[in-house]
Amino acid sequence: MNLPSAFEEKMKKLLGSEFETYLSCYEEPRYYGLRVNTNKISSEDFAKIAPFSIRPIPWIENGFYYDGEKDMPAKHPYYFAGLYYLQEPSAMTPASRLPVEPGDRVLDVCAAPGGKATELGAKLSGEGVLVANDISNSRAKGLLKNLEVFGIGNLLVLSEEPGKLVNYFPEYFDKILIDAPCSGEGMFRKDRKMVKAWEEHGPEFFSKLQQSIIIQAADMLRPGGMLLYSTCTFDPLENEGTVEYLLRNRPEFEILDMEGYEGFSNGIPAVTESKAAEFSKTIRIFPHKMHGEGHYLALLKKGKEETPAIKIPGKRNVGKIPEELKNFFQGVDWKLDEERIEIHGERVYYMPEGLPDMKGIRFLRTGLLLGELKKKRFEPSQALAMCLKKREYRYVIDLPAVDERVIKYLKGETLDVEDVTDAKEKGWYLFCVDGYPLGWGKLAGGVLKNKYLPGWRWQSV
Numbered sequence: 001m002n003l004p005s006a007f008e009e010k011m012k013k014l015l016g017s018e019f020e021t022y023l024s025c026y027e028e029p030r031y032y033g034l035r036v037n038t039n040k041i042s043s044e045d046f047a048k049i050a051p052f053s054i055r056p057i058p059w060i061e062n063g064f065y066y067d068g069e070k071d072m073p074a075k076h077p078y079y080f081a082g083l084y085y086l087q088e089p090s091a092m093t094p095a096s097r098l099p100v101e102p103g104d105r106v107l108d109v110c111a112a113p114g115g116k117a118t119e120l121g122a123k124l125s126g127e128g129v130l131v132a133n134d135i136s137n138s139r140a141k142g143l144l145k146n147l148e149v150f151g152i153g154n155l156l157v158l159s160e161e162p163g164k165l166v167n168y169f170p171e172y173f174d175k176i177l178i179d180a181p182c183s184g185e186g187m188f189r190k191d192r193k194m195v196k197a198w199e200e201h202g203p204e205f206f207s208k209l210q211q212s213i214i215i216q217a218a219d220m221l222r223p224g225g226m227l228l229y230s231t232c233t234f235d236p237l238e239n240e241g242t243v244e245y246l247l248r249n250r251p252e253f254e255i256l257d258m259e260g261y262e263g264f265s266n267g268i269p270a271v272t273e274s275k276a277a278e279f280s281k282t283i284r285i286f287p288h289k290m291h292g293e294g295h296y297l298a299l300l301k302k303g304k305e306e307t308p309a310i311k312i313p314g315k316r317n318v319g320k321i322p323e324e325l326k327n328f329f330q331g332v333d334w335k336l337d338e339e340r341i342e343i344h345g346e347r348v349y350y351m352p353e354g355l356p357d358m359k360g361i362r363f364l365r366t367g368l369l370l371g372e373l374k375k376k377r378f379e380p381s382q383a384l385a386m387c388l389k390k391r392e393y394r395y396v397i398d399l400p401a402v403d404e405r406v407i408k409y410l411k412g413e414t415l416d417v418e419d420v421t422d423a424k425e426k427g428w429y430l431f432c433v434d435g436y437p438l439g440w441g442k443l444a445g446g447v448l449k450n451k452y453l454p455g456w457r458w459q460s461v
């Protein structure tokens with residue numbers, strides 16, 4: 001593989017005697033990974049039902065390798081049910097090393113298409129709030145879809161300049177992840193177009209962007225909160241350099257240790273101005289040392305340990321809850337807090353607790369879209385179906401993955417389900433594969449009218 005000579009020179013300096021081994025790994029095949037959505041299924045249970053061969057990624061609790069030359073996990077109904085996300089193994093590391101707890105307020109500053117945000121949201125287990133932002137509106141659309149497929153409802157999806165967000169969320173978040181735009185040196189083997197992009201915009205360009213993003217994010221973190229900074233590049237300026245910039249401008253931050261792994265390489269104090277030993281607590285992932293492509297990560301804490309601010313739920317103005325909504329939710333085993341329901345036009349949302357006023361922010365989604373009110377009827381949304389567990393809805397059709405009607409459902413076809421329903425039954429049914437919801441259908445006379453979201457349908461190749 002042809003690599004830019006300036007890049008090779010830099011890597012020689014960084015790796016010394018390891019450089020040749022590093023270079024030789026460009027001739028080897030890349031690694032493919034999937035990460036289990038632990039909000040829907042445990043890793044152990046997934047390993048039992050996995051429809052293709054998988055083996056654990058040793059440093060990621062819920063990560064597995066699969067054979068990307070042979071298997072197509074994106075073409076299985078479990079993928080549509082949000083049981084896993086396809087992700088390069090080293091890219092799983094940042095979200096795995098940010099200790100998110102249910103109830104936290106979490107921000108992913110550069111979140112699209114959601115490789116890390118889906119894991120942060122799964123770790124919240126429906127409690128607290130995930131704010132997933134990306135400056136690119138078109139990429140944020142894909143982000144929203146991926147979060148909805150994963151069944152994450154306690155969320156805001158925004159598309160804003162982080163500098164603007166500081167005005168709305170000063171010292172608001174408990175945990176922040178910055179997976180920064182970078183020169184992508186760790187992606188060269190996976191995606192050769194990245195080499196050309198590197199030649200157009202190298203480390204100098206990205207380091208300036210990273211410096212402004214890390215300061216803006218730092219100002220949205222509460223004292224005692226944690227920030228994880230990551231890139232998929234090796235360059236010291238973009239990595240230790242950005243972290244050093246933060247420490248210089250926000251001295252209340254300190255670098256924390258992270259759970260290690262034998263293949264991780266320590267960050268390099270010698271490339272920094274201060275030469276401070278604490279930079280060795282940061283981590284580089286090199287492809288010649290472990291089975292992943294390349295990443296850098298640093299875990300930081302702001303100020304001293306403090307008792308987190310008491311989270312007072314923001315009370316909202318709620319009008320009367322429409323009868324049709326109440327009727328529908330009689331079939332749902334959820335304790336809905338009526339004060340969190342917001343209705344805008346026909347659309348009904350379930351909002352996370354304790355949000356600030358967000359007037360003026362560009363958003364793609366605030367809260368969980370429950371559904372739409374249509375002429376005295378309530379139509380549940382695709383996002384609600386993905387958020388529900390099978391046991392939480394009274395009317396269910398559950399077919400095994402091998403039943404050909406599952407793919408037909410995903411293609412948007414009407415289904416004959418007389419054998420699994422009573423001909424007298426009718427109304428909204430949650431359509432599941434092996435116990436995991438895929439979407440809605442409307443039953444009448446043993447026939448299921450398909451309500452799977454058209455934009456999400458299975459595309460035949």
Ligand SMILES: C[S@@+](CC[C@H](N)C(=O)[O-])C[C@H]1O[C@@H](n2cnc3c(N)ncnc32)[C@H](O)[C@@H]1O
Nearest residue numbers: 110111112113114115116134135136179180181
């Ligand atoms: C490395 S990618 C993020 C990948 C994502 N975290 C994932 O795991 O799927 C960097 C993202 O940063 C976004 N971005 C670039 N400049 C930004 C800025 N100033 N503020 C927020 N996002 C930005 C890009 O649109 C891009 O989606």
